[in-house]
Amino acid sequence: MASTASHQSSTANRQWRLRNRPVGIVDGDTFELTECPVPQPREGEFCVRLIFLSLAPVMRAYIVDGGVIEERLPIGSVMRGRGVGEVIASHHPGFAVGDIVHGPFGWQDYAISDGSGRVLKLNARVGSSSLALGALGLTGFTAYFGLFDIGRPTAGDQVLVSGAAGGVGSVAGQLARIAGCRTVGTCGGRDKSRWIVDALGYDAAIDYRGADLASAIREALPDGIDIYFDNVGGALLEAAIDHIRNDGRIVVCGSISQYLSGEDKRGPSNYFDLVYRNARMHGFHIYHYENRFREAEERLATWIEEGRLAPAEDRRSGFETMPEALRGLFESANFGKCVVQIGDDPLA
Structure with a gap:
């Protein structure tokens, strides 16, 4: 039987899906906002409520030609991207309700995962969970x-x-x-x-x-x-x-x-x-350095705690701002790592 967080309340899962491939910078016709029911985990899976979504220039490559190691995102798919969130329901022995995890969850409010695809736990707790997409990710x-x-x-x-x-x-x-x-x-x-x-x-x-x-x-x-x-x-x-x-x-x-x-x-x-x-x-x-991620996280967290490393974060708010925020990266609008907050942060 799955363990479930008591604060899950929404019944709708908002998603940004790819509508058209852009010529130049992404625009208003590139994505389409849709909704579907909140997904439920099966055996060996867990459900994540996303708190912050990450933005990076390479995301344009995902939808145009796939970039170097990714396949090109099909039209109609949920936009690819990393996010950090809280596990709210779990049938997975390695992930418990309340864990803060970051991974390739896509542009949506809720995501199902089986822990594969480089889903990582945020081990260091030295600030907002958004650090899992920035200095500690x-x-x-x-x-x-x-x-x-x-x-x-x-x-x-x-x-x-x-x-x-x-x-x-x-x-x-x-x-x-x-x-x-x-x-x-x-x-x-x-x-x-x-x-x-x-x-x-x-x-x-x-x-x-x-x-x-x-x-x-x-x-x-x-x-x-x-x-x-x-x-x-x-x-x-x-x-x-x-x-x-x-x-x-x-x-x-x-x-x-x-x-x-x-x-x-x-x-x-x-x-x-x-x-x-x-x-x-x-x-x-x-x-290629995946087996040493924990080393990097620990050293970076130590420097943050010592005041020697100041995480630089350009934080936006609102799920509806995702396409505009991605466009802003190519217009040199961001100061630091660009993230968009779409949910309450239990570490705030």
């Missing part, structure tokens, strides 16, 4: 493994982070500071440039919208770049390669500048410069 884990395992920072290294005001970038820059590095971030607009310095502790900021990239990098990092944490790709990646130091490391994490480019996707034209500088460019995918 895949976003934080990506910054952690990308910087420490691939970037391999040492004190005094000169670090450049692109997309510094985004989810991963806002964590990566702070971790580089913890490692004793000098950190410079790129972002769009004067407000964000001030914010990453004042709120995140970056030593300097480069506004890519108003700057000649080569000149701006030379001014901010006159001795060159030891580690470039790349979330953007495109022209910024090429500019970073031009300024990489001997034995430099480029962490290839994302390529938001290419997500809207259609067929015009290309690699850096100056990649062979890495040979002359004995530098390396290393891509990675976060799920």
